Amino acid sequence: MRSRLEWRKARVVEARTIAEDVRAVTFAVEGLRAGFDPGSHTNIRVQINGDPAIRTYTVLPGPPGTLSIAVKLHPNSRGGSVFIWQLQPGDDIELTEPENRFELSWRASRYLLIAGGIGITPIYGMAKTLASRGQRLRLAYAAKSRHQMAFVDELAALLGDRLQFFAQEDGEALDLDSEFAALPPDGEAYICGPLGLLEAARQAWQKSGRSMSRLRYEVFGDNGRFAEQAxxxxxxxxxxxxxxxxxxxxxxxxxxxxxxxxxxxxxxxxxxxxxxxxxxxxxxxxxxxxxxxxxxxxxxxxxxxxxxxxxxxxxxxxxxxxxxxxxx
The missing domain is CATH 3.10.20.30 (Beta-grasp domain)
Structure with a gap:
């Protein structure tokens, strides 16, 4: 059982590559309600090996009447990212009204946003919304290389020195202990990325003695330690x-x-x-x-x-x- 999904017909109006192996797709959606919170996601009906399936993707900020997602082409994908990457302008699909289970609390004195790779998708919307409302924030963005980071120029222009990149290939390492130590007691952290990053963050947060209610995170459903097998x-x-x-x-x-x-x-x-x-x-x-x-x-x-x-x-x-x- 789950909450009732409201399905909408949609048509691809734009598809472009915005980073290495990252594709942004924008849909015009029939009857889409105006406005949705950062961190929201949509379910999309896809075809995998000729069979129907449903995959979930974070919704990006965009113009009214449209819905955009950014999808990484995973080497061990179960088929969802391959389907999205094959979409072209004019293609018709079905998707759901956005819903949110990764919400900002709006109670913190300062916000720490951490993104690992394609985990930037919900964090990007959060950063834009927090900045537009004059909230204190910092964004730490980590990936294997700069080429794999999406929204780099836009985030840099928006956040300035409140944004820091960590590219593994350049020897730049994200120090979770230091990041958490810099937060005030009533600060909050929002994290999306690989499972290893989330586990490390949860352990570091617990070690710091902070309330677990002030650590929010979201995980990728296809992110595991082993390649998928039947x-x-x-x-x-x-x-x-x-x-x-x-x-x-x-x-x-x-x-x-x-x-x-x-x-x-x-x-x-x-x-x-x-x-x-x-x-x-x-x-x-x-x-x-x-x-x-x-x-x-x-x-x-x-x-x-x-x-x-x-x-x-x-x-x-x-x-x-x-x-x-x-x-x-």
Whole structure:
């Protein structure tokens, strides 16, 4: 289960490469409501190997009636980024009204924004909105190289010395401990990037003794430690066995097979779709930010929307019991 999606017809009006392996696509959208908050995302119906699927992308600031996204062409993509990169002006698609689960609180005296690679997409909108309202902020933008950084010139003109780049190829390293130490007690940090960056940030934030409620982050659903492989899933109490292809999520396949699942964010953040791991042939690639590192090491539960088995077979328990009846 999840919130009701409001689908809209859309047409591509512009598609251009804005950084190395980063493509920006703008859509004209029928009946699009005016205005949306920074950090919002949209769901897009895509075709992967001839089969329909849904992928989620951050929405960028843009003119009324339009919706823009920026997508990195991932080498281990499940197929969503390839589909978006093939879109050309005039192509028709369907997408949803933007919704936001990565919201600014508007309660902090100072904001620290941290982006890793394509994680700049929600951070870009936040930086523009905070700057336009005269808020105190700093943006730390890290990537493997400057060529992979999108919106560089615009952000530099907007933020000046409030922006700092960290290019790994140039030997520039982001120091999370120093960044957090410079924040006042009521400051807040907003982070989007690879799973390793988010885990390091969460550990550094906890070590600093700050309230976890003042650290906000968003993760990429296709960001794991291992390349995607096909694997089998068994749900013994339901007599179900399904095959999850490399370009599919376990959650999508289970739902398509008629397995009752509770879910919402589809990004490994809310934990609603977590299932119990009964048995697994090999490694589990935990891609969520819901469980702690210690919980992931236990390998007792996993988020079905983003986490995967590294091939082989996995046996799970969804927690559903057909013999349970509602209390009268």
């Amino acid at each position: 694997f089998d899933v068994e749900v013994p109490q339901l007599g179900a066995r399904v095959r999850v292809r490399a370009d599919q999520s376990m959650l999508d396949v289970l739902v398509e097979a008629g397995v009752d699942m509770v879910f919402d964010c589809r990004r490994g953040e809310c934990g609603l779709c977590a299932v119990n791991i009964v048995e697994a042939d090999g490694m589990i690639d935990h891609r969520d930010v819901f469980f702690s590192e210690a919980e992931r090491q236990e390998n007792s539960r996993m988020c079905a929307c983003v986490s995967r088995a590294c091939g082989g077979r996995i046996v799970i328990d969804t927690g559903y019991r057909s013999d349970l009846t509602p209390a009268e």
